[in-house]
Amino acid sequence: MKYPALLVAATSTLALAAAAHAETITIATVNNGDMIRMQKLTDGFTKDNPDIDLEWVTLEENVLRQRVTTDIATKGGQYDVMTIGNYEVPIWAKQDWLMPLDDMPEGYDADDILPAIRSALTVDGKLYAAPFYGESAMVMYRTDLAEKAGVTIPAQPTWTDIMNAAKAMTDKSGEIYGICLRGKPGWGENMAFLTAMANSYGASWFDKDWKAQFDSPEWKAAFNDYLTMMNEYGPPGSSSNGFNENLSLFQQGKCGMWIDATVAASFVTDPDDSTVADSVGFAQFPNKEGVDNHGNWLWSWNLAVPTSTDSPEAAKKFIAWATSKGYTELVAEKEGWRAAPPGTRTSLYENPEYQKAAPFAEMTLNSMNAATPDKPSVKDVPYTGGQFVAIPEFQGIGTGVGQMFSAALAGQVNADQALQNAQQLTTREMTKAGYIK
Amino acid sequence: MARNVTKNRKLAMTVLAWAIGILIFFPILWTILTSFKTEAEAIASPPSFLFFDWTLDNYREVQERSNYFRHFSNSVIISLGSTILGLAIAIPAAWSMAFVPGRRTKDVLMWMLSTKMLPPVGVLIPIYLIFRDTGLLDTLTGLTIVLMLINLPIIIWMLFTYFREIPGEILEAARMDGAGLKAEIIHVLTPMAVPGIASTLLLNIILAWNEAFWTLNLTAAKAAPLTAFIASYSSPEGLFYAKLSAASTMAIAPILILGWFSQKQLVRGLTFGAVK
Numbered sequence: 001m002k003y004p005a006l007l008v009a010a011t012s013t014l015a016l017a018a019a020a021h022a023e024t025i026t027i028a029t030v031n032n033g034d035m036i037r038m039q040k041l042t043d044g045f046t047k048d049n050p051d052i053d054l055e056w057v058t059l060e061e062n063v064l065r066q067r068v069t070t071d072i073a074t075k076g077g078q079y080d081v082m083t084i085g086n087y088e089v090p091i092w093a094k095q096d097w098l099m100p101l102d103d104m105p106e107g108y109d110a111d112d113i114l115p116a117i118r119s120a121l122t123v124d125g126k127l128y129a130a131p132f133y134g135e136s137a138m139v140m141y142r143t144d145l146a147e148k149a150g151v152t153i154p155a156q157p158t159w160t161d162i163m164n165a166a167k168a169m170t171d172k173s174g175e176i177y178g179i180c181l182r183g184k185p186g187w188g189e190n191m192a193f194l195t196a197m198a199n200s201y202g203a204s205w206f207d208k209d210w211k212a213q214f215d216s217p218e219w220k221a222a223f224n225d226y227l228t229m230m231n232e233y234g235p236p237g238s239s240s241n242g243f244n245e246n247l248s249l250f251q252q253g254k255c256g257m258w259i260d261a262t263v264a265a266s267f268v269t270d271p272d273d274s275t276v277a278d279s280v281g282f283a284q285f286p287n288k289e290g291v292d293n294h295g296n297w298l299w300s301w302n303l304a305v306p307t308s309t310d311s312p313e314a315a316k317k318f319i320a321w322a323t324s325k326g327y328t329e330l331v332a333e334k335e336g337w338r339a340a341p342p343g344t345r346t347s348l349y350e351n352p353e354y355q356k357a358a359p360f361a362e363m364t365l366n367s368m369n370a371a372t373p374d375k376p377s378v379k380d381v382p383y384t385g386g387q388f389v390a391i392p393e394f395q396g397i398g399t400g401v402g403q404m405f406s407a408a409l410a411g412q413v414n415a416d417q418a419l420q421n422a423q424q425l426t427t428r429e430m431t432k433a434g435y436i437k
Numbered sequence: 438m439a440r441n442v443t444k445n446r447k448l449a450m451t452v453l454a455w456a457i458g459i460l461i462f463f464p465i466l467w468t469i470l471t472s473f474k475t476e477a478e479a480i481a482s483p484p485s486f487l488f489f490d491w492t493l494d495n496y497r498e499v500q501e502r503s504n505y506f507r508h509f510s511n512s513v514i515i516s517l518g519s520t521i522l523g524l525a526i527a528i529p530a531a532w533s534m535a536f537v538p539g540r541r542t543k544d545v546l547m548w549m550l551s552t553k554m555l556p557p558v559g560v561l562i563p564i565y566l567i568f569r570d571t572g573l574l575d576t577l578t579g580l581t582i583v584l585m586l587i588n589l590p591i592i593i594w595m596l597f598t599y600f601r602e603i604p605g606e607i608l609e610a611a612r613m614d615g616a617g618l619k620a621e622i623i624h625v626l627t628p629m630a631v632p633g634i635a636s637t638l639l640l641n642i643i644l645a646w647n648e649a650f651w652t653l654n655l656t657a658a659k660a661a662p663l664t665a666f667i668a669s670y671s672s673p674e675g676l677f678y679a680k681l682s683a684a685s686t687m688a689i690a691p692i693l694i695l696g697w698f699s700q701k702q703l704v705r706g707l708t709f710g711a712v713k
Contacts, residue, residue, distance in 0.1 A: 031669055036502065244674070
C-alpha cells in the first residue's frame, strides 16, 4: 500500500511542477447550473490568455460562504476570484476586503448592468463586484390548473388574489396543493421569502432606531396569512421545504402556485426535467392592497477580487471576460439563448432571440426592475437589502428567527408566540451588537 | 422440542440481524441506486426502486467536470499519512501508560480525551492563522498533521485498552531474558498487539477519510480530498441529486471496499484479548 501512495505523491508533484510556469488564479464558486456552464466554457478565455491557468474550487453555498469568509477575514490569500452574494459585497467593501472594479477594459459597458443590481454592488460610487447572474422573485403558476379551477391570476396580483387562487386550485385528494412556499429555517431559506412577504405587507425588520418590529400589525398580518395559506392549501411537511423541495414538487405537478426566485422559471419550463413545462404562467411578486411594495427580492451571484490576492490583474481579466456581453453570446452560440445567464444585463432582455427562447424573460426583468433594495420597506428604515437586512449580524439573527417561524409552521408554537420570540431574540442581539443604545 | 426452540431462535436472530443490517445499509444503497437514475427519476414520487432506465450519464458528467484522481490521491495520502504518523507517536505513549503508569496517568488520559470535547469550529480561526503564517494552507503536509492531531486521542485510547489486556508478566519474562526497551516493544509487544494495532489503523484510516470539517476549511484547490469533491456537487438552488449521488458513490467506494476486505481483521481486533 505504501508504494502506490508514494507513486501518487510523486506524480502529483510532477503535475504541479509542470503547471508552475503560468500564473494560476484560483476561483471559488457555487455549484449551480450557470457556474458549471462557465467552467465548461473557459477554453474561450484560456485560449486568448495562455499565460493564465484557472483552478476551480466549487462548493455548496453554505460551505462556500464559511470558507471564503474565513479566508478573507484572515487575509489567507487562498483565492483570487470569489463568488459572493450581493449581501456580502457592501459589507466586505466597507472593510476594504475587496478591490474596486472601476477599471474594467473598454467595451465592458458597466452601464448595461441592470440598475438595481448595479446599485447593490456599488459602494461610495465604486463597483466592487461584477454580477454573473441575478434573480428576483415572482409567482409561477399552473395555467391548466388555474383554468380548471376557474381563476385568473393577474400580472400584478394582490395577496387576496393569491389566497383565493390557492383555495380554488387545491385538491388534496388528488395530491394537488394550491400553493408551495418555503418553510425550511434559515436566513436564506424561509426568511428570504418571509422578509419579502412582510415588505409587501408594509412591515419592516427595524424602525429607524433599530428597534425590532415583529410586534407590528403588518408583521402579524403577513405571518398569519402565510400560516393560513400553508396550513390550508400547502403540501404536508412544508416546514422542511426549501427551494429544491418546492422545485421538485412543482416539477411533478403537485403545486398550483409557487412563489420563489425567478431563476426557478428556467427549471420548471425545461421539458427534460419538468412534467409541467408547457403550462407554466408567471406573475409579479404579490403585494397587500394599498401597499406599494412587491417584496424587493434581489439576489445576484457576483465575482469579486479579494485584496489578499497575488494576481489582481489576471483575476480582473477573468472577471471582465466572464461577465461580459461576449460571454453571453458564447453561451448562446454553444447552448442556445435559453441558457444565457439571466438577470444582469439590460441588453440581454432587449435581445429578440432571448425573448423568444425564454418565455419568462419579461416577467423576470419586470420583477428585477421593480426591486428597490436601497428602500426595502414603505416605512422609513435605517438599512438596505430586500429579502435580507444588509448588516453582518443578519445571518445569525435571520436564522434564529427562521427557526421560530418554522416551528410555528410545524405547529409547535402559535403565531403570536413565534412573533414574540422573534421580537425578543432580535432585540437582544441588536442590543448586544450595539445598535440599540 | 428444545432443539426446535433453539433453531427457531437462531432463525429469528438471523432475520433480525439481516433486517438491522439492511436498515443501516439502506441509505448507502439508495445513494448508489440514485446515481444510476436521471435527475427527473431521482426526484420522482413515488420513487422507482429497481425498474428505471439505468444510465451512466452522471458518472460521465462527474468525470468530465472534476479531477477525481487528484481528490482520491489526496485522500489516500492524508488518511494513510496521518494514521501512520499517529501510530508512531501513539504506540510508545500507550505502552508507557499501560505498563508503567504513574500517579497522573489517568488524568493525562482524561485530558487527552477532553481535547475532543471542544467543537472544532471553536479553534478554526487560530489554526487558520497558524497555517497561513507557516504556509501550510492548502497543503497535504498541513492536513496530515491536523488529522493526525485530532485522531491521536482516539488512537492512544484504543491502543491503551489493547495493551492493558496483555499480561505484564510476558513483558517481564522478555526483560529477564535480556530484552531491552526497544526489543521489548518491537519484538514482544507489537507482534502480540498486531490485531489491536491493525484495527486501530483501519478505524483511523476510515475516520481520516471521512473527516469533513478541517479538510474543507483548510484546503482550496491543491490539497482538497474527496470530501471537497462531494461538497462541489451539493446545491441549494437546483436539483442535482443524481450527480451528487454519483460523486458520493465514487468517494465512498474505496473505503467501502477496504472495509469489506478487512472486516475479519476489524472484528478480530475489536474482540481481541491476549489471554484466551
